[in-house]
Amino acid sequence: MNRFALLSLYRSLTRHKLYAALNIGGLAIGIAVFIVLGLYVRFETSYDRWVPDHENLYMVQGDWNLPGSPFDGMTPQTPTALLEILRETDPDLEGTKIMPAYGTVIQGGVGTAEDIAPVDPGFLDFFRLELASGSRDALKSPQNAVLTQSAAERYFPSGDAIGQTITISRDDGPTNYTVGAILRDLPENTHLDFTMLVPFEQPTTPEDIAEQRNLGALSAYTYVRLDTPAERRAFLDAMPAIIEQNGADLGTDPQDILSYIVEPIADFHLGISDTLPQTVATLGIVGLVTLLIALTNYVNLATARSGLRAREVAMRKVLGADRGKVMRQFMGEAILTVAIAALLGLILAELGLPFVNAAGGLSLDIPYALVVPALVVLSIVAGVLAGFYPAMVVSRFQPAAVLASSRSPGGGKGGARVREALVVFQFGLSIAFMIGTAVMMAQTSYVRNADLGFEREGLLVMSTFNDSGLDSAARGTLMARFREIPQVTSVTSATMAVGGSGSNTGENVQLPGVPGPGPSVRKIDVGEKFFETYGIETLAGRVFSPEFGRDDATETEDEGNFNIVINRNAVPVMGFESPEDAIGKVVGGGRPRTIVGVVDNVRYTSARAEIGPTFYVYKSELPDFAIATLKFTGDPRPVKEAVRAAWQESAGPLPLGMETSDERLEMFYQDDERTARLFAIGAGLAVLIGVVGLWGLASFNTARRTKEIGIRKSLGASASDIVKLLVGQFLRPVIIANLIAWPLAYYAMRTWLAGFDDRIALSPVFFIGASVIAILVAVLTVLGQSLRASRTAPAWALRHD
Template identity: 85%
Template sequence: MNRFALLSLYRSLTRHKLYAALNIGGLAIGIAVFIVLGLYVRFETSYDRWIPDHENLYMVQSDFNLPGSPFDGVSYQTPWALLDMLKETDPELVGTNIMPAYGSVIRDGAGTAENIAPADPGFLDFFRLELAAGSRDALKSPRNAVLTEAAAERYFPSGDPIGQTITLSHDEGPTNYTVGAVVRDLPANTQFDFSILIPIVQSTSPTIIAEERNLGALTALTYVRLETAADVQGFLEKMPAFIRQHGDGIGENPDEMLSYVVEPIADFHLGTADSLRQTVATLGIVGLVTLLIALTNYINLATARAGLRAREVAMRKVLGADRSKVMRQFMGEAILTVAIASLGGLILAELGLPFVNATGGLSLDIPYALVVPALVVLAIVAGALAGFYPAMVVSRFQPAAVLASSRSPGGGRGGARVREALVVFQFGLSIAFMIGTAVMMAQTSYIRNADLGFEREGLLVLSTFNDPGLDDAAKGTLMARFREIPQVTSVTAATMAVGGSGSNTGENMELPGVPGPGPSVRKIDIGDKFFETYGIRTVAGRVFSSEFGRDDATETEDEGNFNIVINRNAVPVMGFDSPEDAIGKVVGGDRPRTIVGVVDNVRYTSARAEIGPTFYVYKSELPDFAIATLRFTGDPRPVKEAVRAAWQESAGALPLGMETTDERLETFYEDDERTARLFAIGAGLAVLIGMVGLWGLASFNTARRVKEIGIRKSLGASATDIVKLLVGQFMRPVLIANLIAWPLAYFAMRTWLAGFDDRITLSPLFFIGASLVAIAIAVLTVLGQSLRASRTAPAWALRHD
């Protein structure tokens, strides 16, 4: 572009300041939304790509084929001994493993919860973690510990941590370790959550070794290095024979029940939860569609405004400019306009990012070295695409016709139809956004208040009650102390608690008269007054009572011949016609169990997770891995203080973790609520862009129809008639937009809701309500222009040029 073209653009923008502000402002908003949501998508899809050679690193995952079982499907955990077993088959295999992180650091007689993870001695080398101090061989010594920089600063703020002693409590209780190395803090986009690494301890007990080599014992994350696609294929081909060789512990035909899959470590983060993958995809689409709406708005306003420069184009053609030169000029102006809007969008993104971070619980920032070049490319590509049609329309004007006319051309019927089609497209996407926002908000509100199968108010869960440093005597003392707290009405313990803490086990339940091992059913060991404490409803029969000796399975679990209680979802799985039909039936084959009661389904975790068939086993002695739960009344704060005092007296330095039901369930709501909030922000701004474009288009059209309005009023039309005419013409594309919006929103929201086990109905009210809101917005947007045009005096309008 030469200086005359730039001067022409400057004059065009300053002469029509309103259109310029609408054009650039709407596009800037769309670009800002695209930048912010693009940063979110980039962050979520960049997990573990910082690890050197991550393309060749894979996670081994267990894939169970157990139809109807709560354990059916892929688990990212494996036996921790799996790596050693694989190396026995293939000595050249390179791999490592790590266990889930938990535990505490003991200092001055007090415990501080810390993410302590036992890891393979080669863990640091496998992932090439950068050391800040110490030796890469630190994990090869059984009593060495490796700290992150942040952990080293917390526990050794005034000196060199290498060689210092730190007391850690993990599976073995309080144990002294020597700090052998400090690794650089890991970035936020990583699957690893440890702050301290300790070596995995090799047991010499034949019983423990056999348990660790059981392919059904899922305790660790296992990683292998596979250099080529052929290596991946070869690894997978060896797995069936490997499972047949080592799978005795999981039943007959183990290779039909279990297989192993490998997943690139960079894909693991998005694969951990369908909700997260949906969130990333949804918000990525929102960003792209908002940008598309902004570009559509730009094309619409630029096309409408092109007619105002018809005489300028005619004069250029008279002075020798050909059509290609005019097109290049207008496309160059479009690119420059998009570049100005991109700068505005970057400023808006920087200003709005703190609000988005606070709203979505994020910590995003703008990497200018990446964003600025991307915006330059966006300005060129988007400007060329958005400016092509307006440039083609303008360059087609005939100089003689334009200069002989008393007014600028408006594009004719064809131009009006194109603008109407763009409004249809733009509002179709906006209405779909509004429907999606309403559905997401309704679903997130529903899952927060849905019936979980128990009384959620007044429950306090002690997640650290199964700490290995807490012996049975201390647990018994604690349970007695909890019962003495005045506000506590009931205390229980079980291997499952609201929020998902505890153990996750299941058994095949052999059914009478049905060949085979029977369906796999989740097993929950419970203590005294479990159902009463949680307030779980009895559907049929009764729950456990000390009056019935066979209710207690403490001594007879291995032999069977005790009573169980099942949940409602287990009734059809076990082949019974109704809950009443299940009462008194004996299941379990060689280990008979009599069903004495059926209780309602209980949702302990996310609304996305299916409630599987479950049976409860009562034990008068505290079950292994039990979590304590208290039922209390009134304010939870004095209850927590009393629990903390009892814990410090009986558990000493061990850290205490306790949360109410709402606090524990909050983690299951966060992702979906963040998605709904960010989606609502994007949808709101998309609708705002649509309003801006529609207002500008209404202003342009009414300005061009002043003389027509004057003629109509001279022939007897009232102001009300004029308003109805103008508003009605703009309502037509908005109403037609529903033909795009409704099917698009229905498909998208049906797919999103399918990820929830407990979900709302996709009611027509969402669609009708969003359409009515869109119509109201459109009416209010064009009403002002229509009212002003309707009040124009006919005499002035007929003289208007």
């Protein structure tokens, strides 16, 4: 563009400041939303792509074929000794493994919970993690530990941690380690979650070796390096034989139950969740659609305003400019306008990012080295796309007709139809956004307040009760101390608690008269008064009681011949017609178990997770991996203080973890509520852009129809007639926009709600309500312009040009 073209653009913007502000402001808001949501999508899709050679690093995952079981499907956890089993077939296989991270650091007699993960000696080399100091071979010595920089600064703030001693407690009690290396803190976008690494302890007894080789005992994450597609195919081809040779614990046909796949580590973060890919895709679409609405708004206003520059174009053509030059000028102006809007959008994104981070629980920042070049490309591409149609309209003006006319051309019926179609498209997307926001907010509110099958009020869960540092005597003492707290009305223990802590085990329950091992059913070991403490409803029969000797499976679990309680969902799975029909029936084949009660389904975790068939087993002695739960009344603060005092007396330096049921359930709400908030922010701004564009278009069209309004009033039209005419002109495309919005929102929200096991109905109220709001917003947007135009004196309007 030459300086005359730039001067022309400057005059156009300053002469019509309102339209320039609406154009640039709407684009800036759209670009700001696009930047912020684009940063979120980039963060979620960049997990582990910083790892050197990540393209050739794979995670081994098990695919379990257990229809109807809560354990059916993919799991990233594998047997502890899977890597060793694989190397028996391929000694040259490069791989590593890591165990779940948990544990305690004991310093000065005080225990602090840390993410401590046992790994094999080659872990640092496999992932090529960067060291701040120390030896890369540190993990090859069983007495060494590796700390991240942040952990080293916490425990050794006064100097170099290398060579220092640190006491770590995991499964086998406190052990002293020497700090052999300091690892640079990992980026946030990684699935590797630990603060300390210790060498994996090799099993020594035949029982431990057999347990670690059991393909059904899932406890580790296993990784392998496969450099070529041929290596990957060969690895997968060898899996069936490995499962056949080592799957005796799975039954006679282990290949029918289990298979192994490999997944690139960069895909694990999105692949592990059923909801995250949908969330990322949804918010990415919101960002793109908001930008599209902003560009549509720009095209609409620019096309409407093009007639105001008709005489300028006519004079340029008279002075020798051809159509190509005119188009290049206007497209250049569009690119420059988008560039100005992009700069303003970047500023808005920087200013709004702290609020978005707070609303979404994120820690996003703007990488200017990446964002600025992207905005340059966006300015060019979006400017060309948004400016092409207005440039084409303007360049078609005929000089003679324009200069001879008493008014500027407005594009005729064709231009009006195009603008109306753009309003339909724009508000269709906006209404779909409003419907989506309403559904998401309603679902998240429903999930937070839904009936979970137990009384969530007044429950305190001791999440560290199964710490390996506590022996059975200490656990028994603690349970007794908890019962002595005045506000505590009941205390129980189980291998499952609200929030999902404990163990996740299942068993095949053989059914009478049905061949085969029977369905896989979740098993939960419970202590005394478990159902009373949680307030779980009994549907048929009774729950466990010490009065009945066969209720207690502490001594007889291996042989069977004890009583069980099942949940509602286990009734049809076990072949019974009703809860009453199940009472007194014996299941289990060679390990007989008598059903004495049926209780309601209980949702211990997320509303997205399906409640599987479950049976409960009572043990008078504390079961393995038991979690203690207290039922209390009144204020939880004095209860927590009393629990803390009892813990410090019996557990010493071990860290205490205790949360109320609401605190533990909170983590299951956060992701969906964050998605809903971010969606609502994007949708709200998208609607704002549409409203701003509609207001500008209404202002422009009202000004162009001033003489028409004067003539109508001279012929007897009332002010209300004028208001109805102008409001109706813009109301029609908004009403038609529902034809786009309703099916689009229905499909999108039905897909989103399908991810929840417990969900609301997709009521017509959401659709009708959003449409009514959109119509009211449109009416209020143009009403002011219409009222002002209706009060115009006919004499002044007829003289207006």
